[in-house]
Amino acid sequence: MATILVVDDEMGIRALLSEILTDEGHTVELAENAAQARAARERMRPDLVLLDIWMPDVDGITLLKEWGATGLLNMPVVMMSGHGTIDTAVEATKFGAMAFLEKPITLQKLLRAVEQALARAVPKAAPAPGLSPVTGNGIFRAEPGLTVEAAMTGGMGLPVSMPVELGPQSEQSFDLDRPLREARDAFEKSYFEFHLARENGSMTRVAEKTGLERTHLYRKLKQLGVDLSRNKRGTLA
Structure with missing residues (x-):
């Protein structure tokens, strides 16, 4: 201890x-x-x-x-x-x-x-x-x-x-020498991709894990350009 x-x-x-x-x-x-x-x-x-x-x-x-x-x-x-x-x-x-x-x-x-x-x-x-x-x-x-x-x-x-x-990879780099919005979006995209990969594409579990409503989560993933087809499941169910 x-x-x-x-x-x-x-x-x-x-x-x-x-x-x-x-x-x-x-x-x-x-x-x-x-x-x-x-x-x-x-x-x-x-x-x-x-x-x-x-x-x-x-x-x-x-x-x-x-x-x-x-x-x-x-x-x-x-x-x-x-x-x-x-x-x-x-x-x-x-x-x-x-x-x-x-x-x-x-x-x-x-x-x-x-x-x-x-x-x-x-x-x-x-x-x-x-x-x-x-x-x-x-x-x-x-x-x-x-x-x-x-x-x-x-x-x-x-x-x-x-x-x-930060992300499903073992190590990730983020370029901070760019506009805040772009840097933030890159961070968020990596964050959600990590949780999608860990939860085997389950939107329900990812929503619970991240604390977002499933509909809000789905919109956010679309906005960030996250490729849901790479996961085994990409629906809201």
Whole structure:
């Protein structure tokens, strides 16, 4: 079992996450701001940090950058926010975060993110601002299991379980040096193709998995140009 540091300024969130993770057998330390998080990280050397983005003194992204710049980002970090966007998720991963969870955080999403983060190797120090996490030339590469919990059903069509697994391939590259809409569509198309392949083309199961109405899902797939004929089943049933 792991030692996990939970950093969130909301007492209710801290208590809930602590209860869930403790029940799973983990040792949990709590911090309500960046100052407490710094002290706890130095004292306990956590195996994983769950870090809220929006905090009153120093925000989570700033703290993440600080740890990366000072060589202290030697543990996986999962960011949390109730106002997440794909831009926020990309920024978080750019500076060393392993995943992004959108609030409210369900039990299934939390445990899945924790399991995946702990299973991954210790992340390297965060790259310098302006460089992509892998190539430094505008390409954001999603490695196996890397998830980006980016928010939303409405605008993006993604469910945020963040970790959202990026595509059926073992590794996928996304060119960020293009208009946001094009980059977002490419991300979404890969996301839905992954789930269609995993669910053997079952629109019903994919709808349940992604949290979309089946009719909405079908329209979204058509809009993105997803080839349903490649799956064994491509109907709404």
